[in-house]
C-alpha cells in the first residue's frame with residue numbers, strides 16, 4: 491500500500507553525463523516495502539506554489555522480498571524540467587516529499603514461459619536492476635533464460651552496465667545486449683549490437699510459446715516494440731509496459 495514519507499539524500503553520483511543516481515533514506519528511519527519494478531512519486535511545488543508530482547522507478551537491488559532502507563533512483567536530466575532541476579540540485583542531507591510504491595510492472599509468479607525479454611532505454615533499465623535478485627532465483631531453476639536489450643546512443647549512456655555484465659557472467663542464463671545507435675568506435679562487448687532495440691528483436695525471433703516481454707522507458711521505443719512483439723504473435727498479456735511519459 492502506498493505511504494507518504496520524507497526522503498533524505500544520503501549519497502549520489504553521476505552514472506552518465508546527464509543521469510544522476512540518488513540514494514535516499516526515509517527521514518522517519520522506516521524501511522520501504524516495494525516490489526521490484528514499482529515506482530515512487532516525488533511531490534513538490536512549482537515556483538508559483540502549485541503542487542505537482544513526478545514518478546521515478548525504484549532502482550534499489552534488495553533481496554526482492556524484504557523492505558529496503560536505501561531507496562535509489564536514477565534521474566535523467568530533462569532541459570527545462572522542474573523535477574530534474576530539483577533533483578539535480580538536491581544536496582546531501584537535503585529532503586524531498588515522496589509517496590509510493592506504485593505500479594504493476596513486476597514479475598509474476600504465475601509466469602512459466604522459458605524466456606524473459608527485457609527491453610529498456612535510458613533510465614528505463616532501473617526496474618530490471620531492482621529485479622536482479624528475482625532473476626537470480628528464476629535462473630537457478632535452470633529452465634529459464636533472461637535477455638536484456640538495452641538501447642542507448644553510446645556506451646557512456648548505458649547505466650549500470652558493469653552490474654549487468656557481472657550478473658551475466660555469474661548467471662549463464664542471462665544475456666546482456668547493449669544496443670548502441672551511435673557508438674563511434676567498435677562495439678564494447680561481444681553481445682552488443684549496432685542499432686535500436688526493436689532491430690535486435692528480430693534476431694531473437696520471439697514466439698508466444700517462449701516469451702514474456704517487459705518494455706520500459708522512452709514511449710516511442712515502448713510503442714514500437716509493443717507493435718513488433720504483437721506482430722511476432724505475442725498476446726497482449728505477455729507484453730508488459732512502463733512508459734516514462736511526462737506527467738506534466
Ligand SMILES: Cc1cc2nc3c(=O)[nH]c(=O)nc-3n(C[C@H](O)[C@H](O)[C@H](O)COP(=O)(O)OP(=O)(O)OC[C@H]3O[C@@H](n4cnc5c(N)ncnc54)[C@H](O)[C@@H]3O)c2cc1C
Pocket residue numbers: 529544545546547548563564565566567568569570571572573574575613614616732733734735736737738
Ligand atoms: C511510471 C514512470 C516512471 C518513471 N521513472 C523514471 C525514472 O526512473 N527516471 C527518470 O529520469 N524519469 C522517470 N520517469 C519520467 C519522470 O517522471 C519525469 O517525467 C521526468 O523526470 C521529467 O520531469 P521534469 O519535471 O524534469 O520535466 P517536466 O517539467 O515535466 O517537463 C519539461 C519539458 O520537457 C519535456 N519532457 C519531459 N520529460 C521528457 C523526457 N523524458 N525527454 C524529453 N523531454 C521531456 C516536457 O514535455 C516539457 O516540455 C518516469 C515516468 C513514469 C510515468
